[in-house]
Amino acid sequence: MSRTRIQRMSRLMAKTLREEPADAETLSHQLLVRAGYVRRTSAGIWTWLPLGKKVLDNVARVVREEMDAFGAQEVLLPALLPKDAYEESGRYEEYGDLLFRLKDRKGADYLLAPTHEEIFTQVVKDQCTSYKDLPVILYQIQTKYRDEARPRSGVLRGREFLMKDSYSFDTTDEGLAESYALHREAYRAIFARLGVDYRIVSAVSGAMGGSASEEFLAPAAAGEDTFADCPACEYAANTEAVAFKAAVPAAAAPGPVEELDTPDTPTIEALAAHLGVPASATLKNLLVKVDGEIVAVGVPGDREVDLGKLGEHLAPAEVELVTAQDFEGRPDLVRGYVGPQGLDIRYIADPRVAPGTAWVTGANKPDTHARGVVAGRDFEVDDYLDVVVVEEGDPCPACGAGLRLDRAIEVGHIFQLGRKYADVFQLDVLGRDGKPARVTMGSYGLGISRVVAALAEQTADGQGLCWPREIAPADVHVVAAGKTAQTELALRAAEQLAAAGLRVLVDERPGVSPGVKFTDAELIGVPTILVAGRRAAEDVVELKDRRTGKREELSLTDAVRALT
Numbered sequence: 001m002s003r004t005r006i007q008r009m010s011r012l013m014a015k016t017l018r019e020e021p022a023d024a025e026t027l028s029h030q031l032l033v034r035a036g037y038v039r040r041t042s043a044g045i046w047t048w049l050p051l052g053k054k055v056l057d058n059v060a061r062v063v064r065e066e067m068d069a070f071g072a073q074e075v076l077l078p079a080l081l082p083k084d085a086y087e088e089s090g091r092y093e094e095y096g097d098l099l100f101r102l103k104d105r106k107g108a109d110y111l112l113a114p115t116h117e118e119i120f121t122q123v124v125k126d127q128c129t130s131y132k133d134l135p136v137i138l139y140q141i142q143t144k145y146r147d148e149a150r151p152r153s154g155v156l157r158g159r160e161f162l163m164k165d166s167y168s169f170d171t172t173d174e175g176l177a178e179s180y181a182l183h184r185e186a187y188r189a190i191f192a193r194l195g196v197d198y199r200i201v202s203a204v205s206g207a208m209g210g211s212a213s214e215e216f217l218a219p220a221a222a223g224e225d226t227f228a229d230c231p232a233c234e235y236a237a238n239t240e241a242v243a244f245k246a247a248v249p250a251a252a253a254p255g256p257v258e259e260l261d262t263p264d265t266p267t268i269e270a271l272a273a274h275l276g277v278p279a280s281a282t283l284k285n286l287l288v289k290v291d292g293e294i295v296a297v298g299v300p301g302d303r304e305v306d307l308g309k310l311g312e313h314l315a316p317a318e319v320e321l322v323t324a325q326d327f328e329g330r331p332d333l334v335r336g337y338v339g340p341q342g343l344d345i346r347y348i349a350d351p352r353v354a355p356g357t358a359w360v361t362g363a364n365k366p367d368t369h370a371r372g373v374v375a376g377r378d379f380e381v382d383d384y385l386d387v388v389v390v391e392e393g394d395p396c397p398a399c400g401a402g403l404r405l406d407r408a409i410e411v412g413h414i415f416q417l418g419r420k421y422a423d424v425f426q427l428d429v430l431g432r433d434g435k436p437a438r439v440t441m442g443s444y445g446l447g448i449s450r451v452v453a454a455l456a457e458q459t460a461d462g463q464g465l466c467w468p469r470e471i472a473p474a475d476v477h478v479v480a481a482g483k484t485a486q487t488e489l490a491l492r493a494a495e496q497l498a499a500a501g502l503r504v505l506v507d508e509r510p511g512v513s514p515g516v517k518f519t520d521a522e523l524i525g526v527p528t529i530l531v532a533g534r535r536a537a538e539d540v541v542e543l544k545d546r547r548t549g550k551r552e553e554l555s556l557t558d559a560v561r562a563l564t
């Protein structure tokens with residue numbers, strides 16, 4: 001029985017590499033490839049090799065245990081879906097190029113789901129009919145598909161990736177708040193167990209009451225999100241957006257809405273030329289993306305983003321003007337309204353904009369903006385979003401210390417959706433009062449495959465990967481550093497450790513030098529390395545802590561005792 005807990009390196013399909021893969025831009029990408037955890041099949045599409053699959057499964061196991069612990073129920077929905085439900089919600093169009101679309105043999109349109117709000121809503125509509133059936137929280141650990149523009153960071157940003165997504169269904173706002181709080185606590189427990197260093201930042205707050213949306217960010221240089229972190233207190237915030245509700249009275253103002261064709265990737269100069277303003281001008285309500293991430297949003301009022309200033313820091317070619325279609329997964333940031341000219345205007349707005357102000361917005365077509373759009377006339381103004389641009393050194397709102405801007409990886413996102421999808425699919429249950437009650441929903445994502453990369457980023461050192469024990473591919477890496485006596489001792493050590501319930505990787509490869517075995521052990525990153533070497537004849541082994549490098553010599557018996 002203990003055999004199954006021992007993996008022999010001589011049999012393990014893991015070809016370690018000394019050289020960095022040429023295309024690897026991030027540390028986790030390099031190391032996961034070099035250590036034989038994953039193999040690139042195509043851009044953003046990855047094969048999980050035996051070591052990687054173990055780590056991936058360990059992350060999934062922890063997530064599953066913590067979801068089950070608060071009563072969430074696991075299901076499995078298809079990834080391949082007919083387009084109907086997404087067409088009803090409007091996301092079949094909204095997702096634009098991000099969506100993988102395909103046809104069946106009869107020519108019917110299908111998609112590979114990027115997220116599953118629509119289908120979960122339909123499942124619950126079918127299964128739950130009374131308030132007595134709610135609340136219900138469903139989750140799945142399932143493969144998602146997004147045709148990401150720049151899938152360059154290994155499994156950090158895949159086009160096919162593994163996500164835990166869950167959805168809560170309640171009849172009341174208080175119920176939704178509770179389901180949200182349960183997720184928040186579960187996520188904290190999950191990331192603590194996984195050993196992820198994380199911050200919770202509010203993605204949007206206020207507008208929908210309290211913390212309507214929060215992101216779990218794992219600080220790491222390879223991260224594609226920027227967040228403001230206070231060195232002096234607990235404060236952390238997303239630099240992208242903070243929202244609150246402000247009632248701005250609607251007022252009409254004259255002037256037509258004008259459509260602008262904005263090219264795919266304009267330089268700042270081209271962009272300014274398009275809009276007919278000098279490159280140094282302050283532009284309003286433009287979304288600027290660099291390397292796929294929104295880095296700046298022009299807003300009206302006193303927090304305008306000066307694209308000319310931005311240009312001092314960035315090569316113009318890196319700057320890409322985006323339309324609101326790019327806000328996939330952030331319905332909180334995008335609202336669509338049909339204006340008088342038939343424009344379906346999607347916007348990022350500011351509560352302090354005076355009604356009647358004409359400004360530039362995203363429009364309903366890719367690569368298009370609209371000029372002269374009037375707040376209060378062309379779109380509703382009761383639900384504005386305030387986009388706050390935070391700069392390095394700005395005072396912390398909590399304690400006044402200078403904020404730092406740090407890079408981070410978004411590992412989780414929890415979100416109070418409200419009734420958006422319930423409205424689309426008319427998801428009602430029979431209420432206490434005998435009348436139909438519209439259901440309110442939350443949606444909660446956690447990137448299982450991304451967490452593997454995030455942990456690799458946060459824990460690796462100059463020698464290689466360095467996993468926390470809970471998710472490591474093994475508990476102990478036993479190295480036979482020598483010939484017959486060492487191999488015999490190493491195998492005996494492996495047997496005893498496995499018998500005590502530990503997962504063991506044993507490097508008994510004949511004809512491989514101790515030096516190569518040590519290098520591989522450091523690269524693979526199992527938390528404890530047990531070496532059968534010099535003093536094998538005395539039954540003495542060396543225990544090495546992969547993280548601290550601390551070593552000690554012990555008898556095999558004491559070593560096994562120390563590890564179990």
Ligand code: ATP
Pocket residue numbers: 115146148155156157158159161162163328329410411412413444445446447448449450
């Ligand atoms: P990002 O801002 O990095 O593009 P997102 O905000 O689009 O992520 P969500 O729609 O919130 O992602 O999805 C929930 C979670 O799924 C994310 O928090 C992240 O952990 C994970 N995730 C999203 N996109 C990817 C991807 N392309 N590859 C791996 N994991 C991903």
Ligand code: MG
Pocket residue numbers: 328329
């Ligand atoms: Mg995304």
Ligand code: MG
Pocket residue numbers: 410
């Ligand atoms: Mg995001």
Ligand code: MG
Pocket residue numbers: 329410412413
């Ligand atoms: Mg997100």
